[in-house]
Amino acid sequence: MNTEASKAQAGAPGGGAAADATKAVRAFDPPFLHLSTPPHIRSSLTVSKVMLAVIAAMTPALAASVVFFGVEAALFPILVCIAAAVATECVANLILRKRQSIGDLSAIVTGILVAFNLPPALPLWMAALGSVFAIAVAKMVFGGLGGNFINPALAGRAFLVASYPAPMTSYPPTLYGSVNGLAIKAAAPDTLSDAVSSATSTSVSTPAVADSLTSAIGAAADSLADTAALAAGKLAAAASSVADTVSAAAASATSAIDAVSSATPLYVIKHVFAANAYRPGDFSPALKDLFFGNVGGCIGETSALALLIGGIFLISIRAIDFRIPFAYIFTVFTLFWLANGTGAFFTVESLIAPTFHILAGGLFLGAFFMATDPVTSPITPMGRLLFGIGCGALTFTIRKYGGYPEGVSFSILLMNLVAPLIDRCTRPKIYGEVKKHG
Amino acid sequence: MASVSLVKEIKRGVITENPILILALGLCPSLAVSTSVKNGLGMGLAATFVLAFSNVIISIIKGWIPDKVRIPCFIVVIATFVSILQLLIKAYVPLLDEQLGIFIPLIVVNCIILGRAEAFASKNNPMRSLVDGFVMGLGFTVSLLILSCIREFLGSNKLWDLLVVPNFKPMTAMILAPGGFFAIAFVMGVVNWVRGWKKKEVKKA
Numbered sequence: 001m002n003t004e005a006s007k008a009q010a011g012a013p014g015g016g017a018a019a020d021a022t023k024a025v026r027a028f029d030p031p032f033l034h035l036s037t038p039p040h041i042r043s044s045l046t047v048s049k050v051m052l053a054v055i056a057a058m059t060p061a062l063a064a065s066v067v068f069f070g071v072e073a074a075l076f077p078i079l080v081c082i083a084a085a086v087a088t089e090c091v092a093n094l095i096l097r098k099r100q101s102i103g104d105l106s107a108i109v110t111g112i113l114v115a116f117n118l119p120p121a122l123p124l125w126m127a128a129l130g131s132v133f134a135i136a137v138a139k140m141v142f143g144g145l146g147g148n149f150i151n152p153a154l155a156g157r158a159f160l161v162a163s164y165p166a167p168m169t170s171y172p173p174t175l176y177g178s179v180n181g182l183a184i185k186a187a188a189p190d191t192l193s194d195a196v197s198s199a200t201s202t203s204v205s206t207p208a209v210a211d212s213l214t215s216a217i218g219a220a221a222d223s224l225a226d227t228a229a230l231a232a233g234k235l236a237a238a239a240s241s242v243a244d245t246v247s248a249a250a251a252s253a254t255s256a257i258d259a260v261s262s263a264t265p266l267y268v269i270k271h272v273f274a275a276n277a278y279r280p281g282d283f284s285p286a287l288k289d290l291f292f293g294n295v296g297g298c299i300g301e302t303s304a305l306a307l308l309i310g311g312i313f314l315i316s317i318r319a320i321d322f323r324i325p326f327a328y329i330f331t332v333f334t335l336f337w338l339a340n341g342t343g344a345f346f347t348v349e350s351l352i353a354p355t356f357h358i359l360a361g362g363l364f365l366g367a368f369f370m371a372t373d374p375v376t377s378p379i380t381p382m383g384r385l386l387f388g389i390g391c392g393a394l395t396f397t398i399r400k401y402g403g404y405p406e407g408v409s410f411s412i413l414l415m416n417l418v419a420p421l422i423d424r425c426t427r428p429k430i431y432g433e434v435k436k437h438g
Numbered sequence: 439m440a441s442v443s444l445v446k447e448i449k450r451g452v453i454t455e456n457p458i459l460i461l462a463l464g465l466c467p468s469l470a471v472s473t474s475v476k477n478g479l480g481m482g483l484a485a486t487f488v489l490a491f492s493n494v495i496i497s498i499i500k501g502w503i504p505d506k507v508r509i510p511c512f513i514v515v516i517a518t519f520v521s522i523l524q525l526l527i528k529a530y531v532p533l534l535d536e537q538l539g540i541f542i543p544l545i546v547v548n549c550i551i552l553g554r555a556e557a558f559a560s561k562n563n564p565m566r567s568l569v570d571g572f573v574m575g576l577g578f579t580v581s582l583l584i585l586s587c588i589r590e591f592l593g594s595n596k597l598w599d600l601l602v603v604p605n606f607k608p609m610t611a612m613i614l615a616p617g618g619f620f621a622i623a624f625v626m627g628v629v630n631w632v633r634g635w636k637k638k639e640v641k642k643a
Contacts, residue, residue, distance in 0.1 A: 129609075163612070
């Protein structure tokens, strides 16, 4: 790239004099002195090498998703997304008559990230549509890699969330029977069962409501919600496998629903907090599942451990800067620690809610793999810290006060928009610059 | 002769000087109301009505308007016709009134109408201004129809409230605000692509 740019500069029209000068210099160019335009020292790190490293870093999370959701629910969407992303980039390059760029592997990374941001077992055409949107509208229209102003994968997700809200928010349980990552048996039935049953019934009745609009079964939704709530309430006390019985109850109530979803951990903790029923003891047993990945959620975000391994690998080879993920996760942790629901700050229990919040949802995925996108994040060290803090503050705000239980994707998209501004504000001072008197 | 020039005028309003797709005027209402073909057509016709009549009146009174206060004077004329229109719509097509809501009164500040008043009606005779208002309104209506067809089909799988493709799951985002931007950007892109292609042909010839 750089050699091309310098060639282009030398051969630019109007640079005749400069070219002559170069020739003159060349004439005195001793064989041991190589003269060229800066930069003189180039890294051997190319775009495709970095992308390969990112793909390698995502393999643990990919493996975890297959382990917890199965080949059909996790691996198929990932493969479909990769294929759709690469095909779209190839076609877009042909239409725009640009140099074929699929060799830089960035389309594969985008494809994997789109799939990582989708719920498992989403219809495959929907996954493909997200990938096509990500590449065609968010990336190629703005000039391909390096020209996009928002993260393509997140744009694809946002488009799907706005287009198909019901399938995009129905999360099937993992293969090992975890409904929502919470060991419900630890909870006292009277406090948590209310919250859990309301959570479960809402998420079960959502597809039913959507269907009843078309098939005009208004009463079915109500009866379904009641049945599901009843079933969930009973089970919160019995607490062995909520998923089985809720699905049985739902299936017997009406055949109108095609998928049973479970409440995500973030949904549960948000509603438990809203109902003032939060007790740290109810949530501490869930932390282990959240860390290793036995929780419902998007394909790629399930295992915090796998994402952490990939993230540390990327930081260690310096493919990403530690500042963004560190500032992001630290900010979310601190803000939830300040609002931890126990009223105390220096107890072990006060750390449970913030730990829960950094392990649950897509925070690790977003912090390590999407907020660090070199194209859409600031380049100055100070700017990167600010970027991470901004993402963290927005995520906290959305999770705590917003309408959605999860806010990572929207936070990163919003901060993408101000990344150029952050770069401008944190521009380092040029060495030797005279202080303005003013 | 007259008919030839009318065809030329229509071509100017719909194609070469299309208010939305070429001049990029009046984007605000076109983003807001192009969610369904019915709304798009209603808005297009409503704006055409105001455009044609306000153009005529402004063209007639242009000699009496002092230059310094011409914009407020134009607005008064336009607002008069918008009020007439709003009362008519409320009386005869109340459903459209419900659908378009605030966007009918907002025709007052539609850039196309004020733009034509300033750029055309205040410099030309009433007859030509009437034709100009009519063809510009036609161009606006045609662009709204194109946009609303795309958005209603992709966003709710319907055209004129009729189901188009069974088993197609519509993308709700297309009838939300972002869909309006995508549709306008896409259609403008195609228009510019075709124009560039025509220019090349001219160069070659």
